[in-house]
Structure formats: C-alpha cells, structure tokens
Amino acid sequence: MRRLLALVAVGLACWMVAPSAASAAGGSRDDAIKLLDQTRASVDETLALIESGDGVRALAEARSGYLAHFEQVEIPLRIADNDLTIAAENQFATIRTAISDGKPVSEIRDQVVVLRGMLDDAERKLTEAGIGAPALVTGQSFLILFREGFEVVLLLAVLVGYLEAARSPQYIKPILGGVALAAVATVITVLLMPMLFRLLPVSREVLEAVVALLAVAVLFYVSFWLIARLEQKRWMEFVRARLWSAISVGSTASLVAVGFTAVYREGFETALFYQSLLTFGEGLGRYVLLGIVLAVAALAVVAHVVFALGRKLPVRKFMNTAVALVMATSVAFLGNALNTLQSADVLTYRRTTFPRLPIFLSEATGVWPTVPSLLGQAALTLVYLGGAAFVFVVKPLLARRISRSMRTATV
Amino acid sequence: MTRTTAFRFAVAVLAGFSLLGVSCGADKQSADTVGVASTEESHPIVDDATVTAGLTKTGEILKAAATTPDTAEADWDKAHTTWATYEGTIKQNRPDSYLAMEDALAASETAAKAGDSAALIKAAADFQSAAATYLAAFPG
Numbered sequence: 001m002r003r004l005l006a007l008v009a010v011g012l013a014c015w016m017v018a019p020s021a022a023s024a025a026g027g028s029r030d031d032a033i034k035l036l037d038q039t040r041a042s043v044d045e046t047l048a049l050i051e052s053g054d055g056v057r058a059l060a061e062a063r064s065g066y067l068a069h070f071e072q073v074e075i076p077l078r079i080a081d082n083d084l085t086i087a088a089e090n091q092f093a094t095i096r097t098a099i100s101d102g103k104p105v106s107e108i109r110d111q112v113v114v115l116r117g118m119l120d121d122a123e124r125k126l127t128e129a130g131i132g133a134p135a136l137v138t139g140q141s142f143l144i145l146f147r148e149g150f151e152v153v154l155l156l157a158v159l160v161g162y163l164e165a166a167r168s169p170q171y172i173k174p175i176l177g178g179v180a181l182a183a184v185a186t187v188i189t190v191l192l193m194p195m196l197f198r199l200l201p202v203s204r205e206v207l208e209a210v211v212a213l214l215a216v217a218v219l220f221y222v223s224f225w226l227i228a229r230l231e232q233k234r235w236m237e238f239v240r241a242r243l244w245s246a247i248s249v250g251s252t253a254s255l256v257a258v259g260f261t262a263v264y265r266e267g268f269e270t271a272l273f274y275q276s277l278l279t280f281g282e283g284l285g286r287y288v289l290l291g292i293v294l295a296v297a298a299l300a301v302v303a304h305v306v307f308a309l310g311r312k313l314p315v316r317k318f319m320n321t322a323v324a325l326v327m328a329t330s331v332a333f334l335g336n337a338l339n340t341l342q343s344a345d346v347l348t349y350r351r352t353t354f355p356r357l358p359i360f361l362s363e364a365t366g367v368w369p370t371v372p373s374l375l376g377q378a379a380l381t382l383v384y385l386g387g388a389a390f391v392f393v394v395k396p397l398l399a400r401r402i403s404r405s406m407r408t409a410t411v
Numbered sequence: 412m413t414r415t416t417a418f419r420f421a422v423a424v425l426a427g428f429s430l431l432g433v434s435c436g437a438d439k440q441s442a443d444t445v446g447v448a449s450t451e452e453s454h455p456i457v458d459d460a461t462v463t464a465g466l467t468k469t470g471e472i473l474k475a476a477a478t479t480p481d482t483a484e485a486d487w488d489k490a491h492t493t494w495a496t497y498e499g500t501i502k503q504n505r506p507d508s509y510l511a512m513e514d515a516l517a518a519s520e521t522a523a524k525a526g527d528s529a530a531l532i533k534a535a536a537d538f539q540s541a542a543a544t545y546l547a548a549f550p551g
Contacts, residue, residue, distance in 0.1 A: 063510055066510070067502075067506055067510070071502070075454075086491065089513060089517070090516070090517035090520055090521075091517075092513075092517075093510075093513045093514040093516070093517030093518070094517050094518075094521065096510065096514055097514050097517070097518060
C-alpha cells in the first residue's frame with residue numbers, strides 16, 4: 001500500500017513539474033504560445049463572422065489576427081520548423097482569399113479546420129514534452145495492454161484449469177492455437193483499423209472523435225463497477241459453456257474458436273483504445289511504444305507466474321487499482337474527443353478563461369480550456385464517483401442494515 | 412513467488428514506467444531548436460533598392476512558373492526563398508501590400524501543386540499588381 005501511495009505521489013509530482021518545466025524554458029517560446037492562443041481566438045472569431053454572413057468583418061479579422069498574432073509566432077517557429085511556418089502562412093492566405101472570393105461557408109470552414117490543426121502542430125514544435133505527459137502516456141499505454149492481457153491470462157488459466165480438472169489436457173493445444181490466431185488477428189486489426197477508417201466518408205477530426213467516444217463507451221463498460229462485475233460473470237459463463245459444448249462435440253475447430261473468441265474480444269478493445277491513444281498522443285508516439293514494451297514484459301512475467309509456477313495472483317487488488325486508472329483514461333479520451341469535435345466545428349468552440357496546459361499534457365489528460373470538454377469530463381467523473389459511492393458506501397451499508405434487520409427478525 | 416510478491420511486482424512495474432517516463436521525458440529537440448530570434452533575423456529589413464530587385468526577381472520566377480507547370484513547385488520554392496529576404500521591409504512599410512503578396516504566393520503554391528496553369532498565371536499577375544502598387548508608394 002505504501003508503494004502504491006508512493007506511485008501516486010510520483011504521478012502527482014510529474015503532473016506538477018511538467019507545466020513549470022515548460023514555462024521555465026524561455027521567454028520567447030512562452031510568448032509565442034500565448035500569441036498562438038490569441039491567433040486561435042482570432043480564427044474562431046473569423047469563422048463565427050463568416051457563419052453569421054459578415055464577410056467584410058471576417059476578412060478584416062483574418063487579416064488583423066494574422067498580422068498581430070501569428071506573424072509574431074513565426075519568428076521562433078521558423079527556427080523550429082520552417083516548412084510548417086510556410087504551410088501555415090499559406091493556409092492563412094488561402095482562407096483570406098476564400099473569404100474575399102466569397103467562397104461557400106462550408107469550404108472556408110474546412111480550411112479553418114486544417115488551420116487549427118496546423119496551429120496545434122506549431123504549439124507542439126514550440127513546447128517541450130516535459131515530464132508529466134510522457135509519464136502519463138506511457139502509463140496509459142502500459143495499462144491498456146497490461147489490463148487486457150491480464151484478463152486474457154486469467155481467462156486462459158481458468159480454461160486450462162477446467163481441462164486439467166476434466167482430465168482432457170489434449171484439448172489445451174487447439175485452444176492455444178485459437179489464442180495464437182486471435183493474437184495475429186489483433187495485430188491485423190490494429191494495422192487495418194486506421195486504413196478502414198480513412199475510407200469512411202467523414203472528416204479525419206470527426207472520425208477521431210467518434211472513435212474516441214466509442215473507446216470511452218467501451219472503457220466505461222469494462223470499468224464501471226455496476227456493469228463490469230455482471231458482465232465479467234456473464235462472459236466467463238459464456239466462454240465456459242462454449243468450452244463444454246466444444247469438448248462434448250470433440251471438434252478441434254470448435255476448440256480453436258473458443259480460444260479465439262476468448263482472446264480476440266480483448267484484442268479488439270485493445271486495438272480501439274490504441275487507436276485513440278495514438279491519435280491524441282501526437283508527438284508522444286515513442287512513449288506509447290514504451291508502454292507497450294513494458295506491458296509485454298510484465299505480461300510475460302505474469303504468464304510465467306500463473307502457468308509455469310502455478311501461483312495465484314491477487315486479482316481483485318490489481319483490478320481495483322487498474323479500474324481507477326482505466327476510468328481516468330476514459331475521462332482523458334472524452335476530453336480529447338469533445339475538443340476535437342470543436343476543432344472540427346461540429347460543436348462550437350467555447351473557450352474558457354482557464355489557463356491552457358502545455359499541449360502534450362492536454363493531450364495526455366484531455367484537459368482543454370473549453371466548456372464542452374470540461375463539462376463532459378466533470379460529468380463522467382461524477383458518474384464514476386457516484387458509482388463508487390454506491391458500490392463502496394451505500395451498498396455495504398444497505399447490506400449491513402438488511403442483515404441486521406434479518407437477525408433481529410430471527411431473534 | 413507469493414501472491415503479495417506478485418502484487419508488489421505489478422506495483423513496481425507501474426512505478427517503473429513512471430520513472431522511465433520521467434527519464435525519457437524532456438523533448439530536447441524542440442527545446443533546443445526554439446531559441447530567441449529577433450524580428451530582424453526572421454524578417455530582415457533591407458533598403459528600397461533591394462526590395463525592388465527582390466520584387467522583380469520574385470515576379471519573374473512566378474511568371475516563369477506559370478509557363479512551365481511541370482517545374483512550378485520547384486520554381487515556387489525559389490520564389491519563396493527570394494521573398495523571405497525582403498518581405499520584412501514590405502510588411503513594415505505597407506501591411507496591405509504584404510498580405511496581397513502573401514495571398515498571391517499562397518495561390519501560386521496551390522496552383523503549382525495542382526498543376527493548374529490558369530491559376531498560376533492569375534497568381535503571378537496578382538503578385539505583379541501588388542508589387543506595382545507597393546513600388547508606386549516606395550520606389551527603389
């Protein structure tokens with residue numbers, strides 16, 4: 001427990017150190033980042049004026065915002081990434097031309113969405129990754145794979161246990177064959193998912209947000225106590241039933257299918273979560289990879305402990321710890337999804353006056369200074385806290401009361 | 412390995428990734444490349460004669476690009492490199508002309524990428540027109 005507290009302390013320290021590391025790095029960069037924020041506000045204003053039909057004021061805003069803000073950002077940005085600087089300059093010019101040519105609002109909106117992405121890229125170029133964001137992303141990546149892998153190891157341990165108890169060890173091999181197939185299918189899913197998504201007729205930003213919202217829904221489903229416990233039980237019963245029917249038929253294909261089904265479900269979830277993690281962890285890809293490497297190593301040790309040494313693991317303790325971190329990850333994904341929907345102009349940008357976190361930390365936590373993302377994150381956190389209060393406080397209290405009243409009735 | 416040891420292992424791994432994240436944390440590349448640059452370094456201020464020569468050269472490159480769409484992208488790079496040597500002076504003297512020239516250059520790049528001859532010709536003409544307006548106010 002003390003170690004766990006120490007870990008939490010390390011995490012908090014990372015969180016606190018990251019912004020100060022970024023702010024201590026030098027005046028011109030900090031100024032440039034503030035100017036980027038002013039540029040964003042000007043771009044929002046330009047789009048709002050275009051959408052309200054005031055092209056003249058929109059053009060004036062586009063021109064003055066560019067000259068007063070972005071031109072100052074160019075000075076350090078040119079040194080960091082000259083190509084990006086030129087591309088952004090041209091994008092501003094394209095928008096100005098589109099406005100003065102009276103192009104349709106939808107066309108200008110699409111150009112603004114591209115520009116917003118470039119402004120974020122510019123901020124990434126001007127920001128140090130710091131300490132907190134890499135640690136958080138490594139942690140999220142580790143947690144996603146380790147948690148899903150841990151479930152697979154446990155499920156396999158149960159299946160192998162059944163087969164050994166039923167004195168049918170000859171069926172273990174086809175089940176492991178199914179597991180291997182599922183592992184290959186998972187890798188293929190991870191690789192194919194982005195390609196399939198690209199084929200869909202929606203913008204990249206909208207798609208990223210939808211995938212993230214889907215990931216949030218799945219994370220909620222697997223972590224929220226009220227659902228997760230029932231679901232785990234149901235899933236175990238389903239797999240067990242399929243195993244028995246496969247054994248009774250004695251078909252190798254059915255046994256392979258049992259191994260495949262048991263693992264691929266977790267594999268698909270993993271692919272979905274990594275899709276969101278990679279999308280929103282732009283510039284932090286190596287830390288996602290680091291988390292994967294650590295998780296694979298940790299899973300190898302866990303598998304060795306369970307299968308080779310035949311030891312039992314403190315599953316409940318681990319799952320209770322992991323579930324809180326999974327919930328935090330889902331809150332981060334939700335914030336990022338809602339921010340992306342605003343960037344794509346599906347939701348109107350409603351910025352707050354709260355200070356902006358360094359961009360990498362915003363990506364890792366999903367905390368962006370906008371009303372929809374903060375409200376969404378607060379609401380989901382409240383749901384989790386409410387669930388925790390019900391499961392850990394109200395339910396035991398009710399159980400105690402019922403047992404007390406039953407005892408009284410018996411007496 | 413006992414149950415407690417296994418749990419300790421899991422905690423140690425969690426702590427491990429935090430520490431590894433910490434040790435790998437700082438993104439030195441972007442930190443080092445972002446130095447303090449003065450406006451003069453980024454957008455040099457030059458004399459009027461240099462601006463006139465630069466505008467003439469940029470205009471000629473854009474015109475040439477309009478006649479040879481196959482090499483238009485390479486020409487555009489040359490035009491932009493030339494533009495960068497004197498753009499600061501135009502921005503300082505006449506922001507409207509500066510924006511008009513930037514718009515023309517951006518249109519030229521888009522046209523070069525698309526291989527659109529008509530748009531290349533229009534962009535070159537827009538640049539010449541903006542240059543003429545500027546030179547009328549600031550003859551070199």
